[in-house]
């Protein structure tokens with residue numbers, strides 16, 4: 001997926017997740033009623049063409065369309081999507097055929113799909129799966145290499161046969177202990193040199209994961225923090241070895 005200069009400017013003005021809702025909108029749409037406006041833009045820009053001319057979605061177009069794959073407490077469409085600058089950083093690592101996994105689903109799923117990744121996304125919400133599929137179909141994004149599993153990731157992951165992953169994105173349920181369960185299985189399946197991406201590091205569950213990896217220099221290397229999302233490279237083939245006595249995060253906090 002390419003990104004134009006114009007897209008970069010847009011991303012720089014966008015701050016955090018939830019850019020399609022309330023006052024946390026993508027830069028392009030600031031000051032406009034986002035969801036209705038997006039629908040108008042979609043119709044206007046792509047209209048009937050989608051059926052005869054499949055469009056290769058890029059990140060700039062995704063930002064402009066700003067799809068809302070989630071629902072708020074009232075059941076209204078909303079996006080709890082990961083920040084655009086995170087997606088921009090992530091897309092540099094993605095290539096056709098990359099093996100990728102995410103917990104949760106949304107605009108990040110569209111990025112993985114449009115990048116040609118062999119991707120697994122796990123969410124328990126059927127409506128999200130349906131709207132993501134519909135969006136991708138409407139915009140000519142091939143989903144044949146994407147599996148959308150309608151399950152809670154804590155229960156799905158132990159049963160999946162995963163290995164050699166290039167990227168794992170942890171952005172499903174953020175309550176204790178789900179991110180740790182996701183991380184355990186994701187870290188195991190990640191190949192050496194692969195990227196572990198943990199979103200929402202401002203929440204304690206994400207903070208602990210970030211701090212743990214950041215102190216575990218034998219196994220992880222911090223690549224970048226992009227807003228509330230952290231990117232680590234896995235340095236070894238297997239991380240879940242050894243006892244707590246070999247874990248700096250634990251040792252550094254001994255009373």
Ligand SMILES: C[S@@+](CC[C@H](N)C(=O)[O-])C[C@H]1O[C@@H](n2cnc3c(N)ncnc32)[C@H](O)[C@@H]1O
Nearest residue numbers: 081082104105106107108123152153171172173
């Ligand atoms: C913050 S949103 C994900 C945003 C997504 N990465 C994006 O860019 O749009 C959280 C996601 O986790 C999903 N979720 C909630 N509980 C879950 C669970 N137990 N396992 C997996 N996903 C879960 C939600 O349905 C939602 O898709």
